[in-house]
Amino acid sequence: MTRPQIAVTGLGLVTPAGIGVPATWSGVCAGRATAAIDPDLDGVPVPMSCRVPGFDARTAVGSQAWRMDRFVHLALTAATEAVADAKWDPPTWDGARVGVVVGVGTESKYATALAVEKTQHRQYESVSPLTVPRMTLNAAAAEISIALGALGPSLAVSTACASGATALCMARDLLLTGRCDVVLAGGAEAACEPVTSTCFSRMGALSTRLRDPAGASRPFDADRDGFVLGEGAGILVLERNDDARARRAPVRALFAGHGTSSDGYHYAAAHPEGAGLERAFRAALNDAGLEPDDIGHVNAHGTSTPMNDRVEGLTLARVFAGHTPPVTSAKGALGHSLGAAGAIEAALSVLTLQTRTIPPIANTDRLDPDLDLDIVTKAVRNRPALRAVASTSCGFGGHNAVLVLAAC
Template identity: 50%
Template sequence: MMRGPFHAAITGIGLVTSAGLTTDETWASVLEGRPTASPDPALAGLPVELSCRASEFDGDAALGRRTAWRLDRCTQMAIAAGRAAVVDAGLDPDDWHGPRVGTILGTAFGGIGTWEREHRKLLELGASRISPLTVPMSLTNMMAGRLATDLKARGPSFVTSSACASGATAVGTARELLRSGACDIVLAGGSESSLVHSVVAAFAKAGALSQYKDDPSKASRPFDIERDGFVIAEASAVLVLERPEHARARGARTYAYVSGYGASADAGHETRPDPEGQGAERAVRAALEDADLSPADVTHVNAHGTSTPLNDMAEGRMIRRVLGGHPVTSSVKGVTGHSLGAAGAVEAAITALSLKHQTVPMTAGLTHQDPAVDLDIVAAASRPVAMEAALSNSFGFGGQNAVLVLTRP
């Protein structure tokens, strides 16, 4: 028996990024193509000192010092984004039925900032100086657990971790909880704050980070012929997803629908993508089939677009092969940098806003498009585009791919 596509309604968005501490601020920065990469004093002395840090975010101010001091920064950001998303959706945790509300968040490193800080204490000051909160602050699952506690969401609560696909994996998984009937509402997204010496030094040693020092604003340049690596970032994004009938019953505004989800594994190299993007292609085709759409129905692709030579080439080839040259393509990482496990959630949120506003953001940093990437990539200025369906691509180390199809309500 054939079943039609399931549309999960996005009714609320909360963003905390280097481009802004609110959804409106981040969207405005992305539309204007304002790069946020800059020298990071906390990374001074490392081979790469650039980051896209959400430097204006203050956990004490956002959550209150009594709450914030018990939480790793990635969890602080997740709660701030989650609270904002719930307000944006017009929901009140005091009124909803908590057992029917889930919290699914993605991350790559979780509370590694706390872990590195406390490990330094252990080495320099001894075991007696370690915080008793080290484990609950560092555990990867805690951002979902603490968000659930903060918002009285007593349904399924866990973290997905598929490297840089984690946020998109969380959104796709949340949609499945809604489709199964297990939840009426799911708070889905991702959070990452891993701008610490061990992570940055390791990425630099692996050759993954941009070495462009002359002008930090040009360091993150997706699909540019001179791209040389990504700029590491921190961010959090939470989407309120609802069963469509639940959203309609309360008269909720819907930004967009999550109408399809596809996932796959390259089952190849641990860090390099398949050169032809074959695993990514399987995820795209699965997402389109899930949404009951054809490649011709896709007007816009929010690309993973990391600004690394191998990823951008593989993704570009895949998009051209599967979708042809007609989709209007962009990458927000020229503005936001690469927030790893949060990136897929940030970009799902931006894709939803693109559908709502019928506008494709520009790809900041793209000056000379790589001629081997034969796509219509938006550069120089954001572009009004009439669109009904868009893809949001996310790919991660381990060859893990996650693709979302978003449609206009």
């Protein structure tokens, strides 16, 4: 029996480059860095971030915004755009056959920090009864389900910074097994707040280029020194290709395959040889029925940290036998949105396929001499014959996820 193809029919994005798919794509293609000194991080060791500009929750979400955390606001906004883009009218779909899978890297520190502060001062009666539903990882998936009448499986996935990509892998499997007909999947994160920033700073993971915030995130650059904390959400609408065609839906790309793996090595450091990431990459190619030479572009995890970029670069060189296709990383422009990153980058990969245009890496001026990569910098690169791309994601704890997307 032939396995059905899985189509991407809708995209929704909320990122530091802007609200909505057009704004994000324009900013990333321009190579416009969004990192800046963040007044809300005043006093912490590294007070810079990449924030979503001009986001008003009440306008974006409506009158119920008050009971939700910021990462839920971002997720719901992206989901609403994605569903509209896919030409779905939720009141008309069979909600029991619609699933939701959202990856989130950390629980809401906004809600948690406020509750901790109040309990430390014994202000127990001041702790909001909404703290638990606002802080839990499943809040984004649950609120999307409630708002859009998606009554099938509603799942939260947490594989650290691979969460958004892992959610897409799970969503594809729900469609292949026939458990759902439509799945809204992706990731969301709103971690530009003092607790998260301080914790990553103490780990030595953040860039300290405070005199030049806009130039701080520089994936694969010889002078990279860490990532810049970001926020955002990316939601994709997935459905079986035959179903999408039958309802005359716009099919943006095919989700051809995926691979996941665990390093089994260290709670925070990647395997020094990238063994887990390589396994995931080869599994994704096998799932898609493709060879390395079929991949015309890689949207890399590319965090701008010294270790991750080195490991990822060496892994790509092995997978492609020293002849890597053009590589980019959106984190130079958008910063690192943790659990949302893999989903945002998957959406950008779909746009790359549709437009045959590869965005540049913002800020990368001098490739790390230890890496043999064809990186895209300074300006977009056109690839008229582009047929398939890969998007890689890695997370603390050794989580790896690789997505393969193909042109229709």
